[in-house]
Amino acid sequence: MSESNDNLPAETSGIVEVIPNPGMPEHHWRPTDVDPKAERRAERQVAMLFGLSMVCTVLFVVAYFTLSIGEDATVFAGFGASNVALGLTFGLALLFIGIGIIQLARKLMADHEISEMRHPAKSSDEDREVTLEALSQGLEESGLGRRPLIRNTLLGAVSLIGIPLVVGLRDLGPLPGDKLLSTIWEKDMRIVRDVTGTPILLSDLQIGDLANAQPEALFPTEENGYPELTGLEMQVGKSKASVILIRMNPDEIVPNKDRENWSVSGVVCYSKICTHVGCPISLAEQKTHHLLCPCHQSTFDLADSGRVIFGPAARALPQLPIAVDSEGYLVAQSDFTEPVGPSFWERDSS
Ligand code: FES
Known part of the structure; x- marks a missing residue:
């Protein structure tokens, strides 16, 4: 060792310091x-x-x-x-x-303590060459390289093998039949406020107002004569029939020849269930009349028949045709003209 290296750490001076093997600790038998x-x-x-x-x-x-x-x-x-x-x-x-x-x-289980030398993680070049050679030899011997028919059909078979699992998902529950095609809305049923069940007068809504609403049938009284719904029937009825009302300047509503009389003095009514995967929506932007779903940001234009203007939803928001009864209350003209909520197996995609 030269004199100039005396004060340098062992690593810097190029000298490798050998650490003695500490050996195994004393074994304690269980x-x-x-x-x-x-x-x-x-x-x-x-x-x-x-x-x-x-x-x-x-x-x-x-x-x-x-x-x-x-x-x-x-x-x-x-x-x-x-x-x-x-x-x-x-x-x-x-x-x-x-x-x-x-x-x-x-x-x-056996309680041997073992130790082994620690090798570099990377294989030696020689080992790598041998492995690559073995792989190409295996590929060659399998014949897949020179038998494209077998190779392609094997690839096809492997890629299709997951399909039975996906198809099996169809059996996860009973098919909905016609249960998703309609809601409890019907002609002349009043539109009432969510939670309180108070019928909504046309004059209650000012331009820019938005109200969460339900069909009156969910709030039966002696006066309205609707039968009481309970349990699952109540939950299903409510979840499918929930709507939002919004009032805008009638001139801002984009004319749609099939929906000329679906709104009243600028009040439009839409399903509250997003057509993507069914989240409830009510984030409306007053100026643009855009309704934003908080789940995946699908955005619907309430002035233009609920058209999708952004996001993953594939269908417009179903619109409920509304009118005003003789006492000035908002009522439905009929049920929705199409199923509400996300798409499902038997539904067409329009
Ligand atoms: S549920 Fe509305 S955007 Fe996905």
């Missing part, structure tokens, strides 16, 4: 390694956990077939008993397997 009784106890423990998992799986199947769902479902702590039972049994079945495997590894 109780299950030295005591056969402890080993048997641990074995029983692990087997019991796996056994409990099996019991939970069986209970899951029993719960699936015995607990009813839907309107006559048993309720447990505010949730459907079926959901609670299925969630608990399946969750516990997985948990017991997990704990069992951890216990198996900690207490019973």
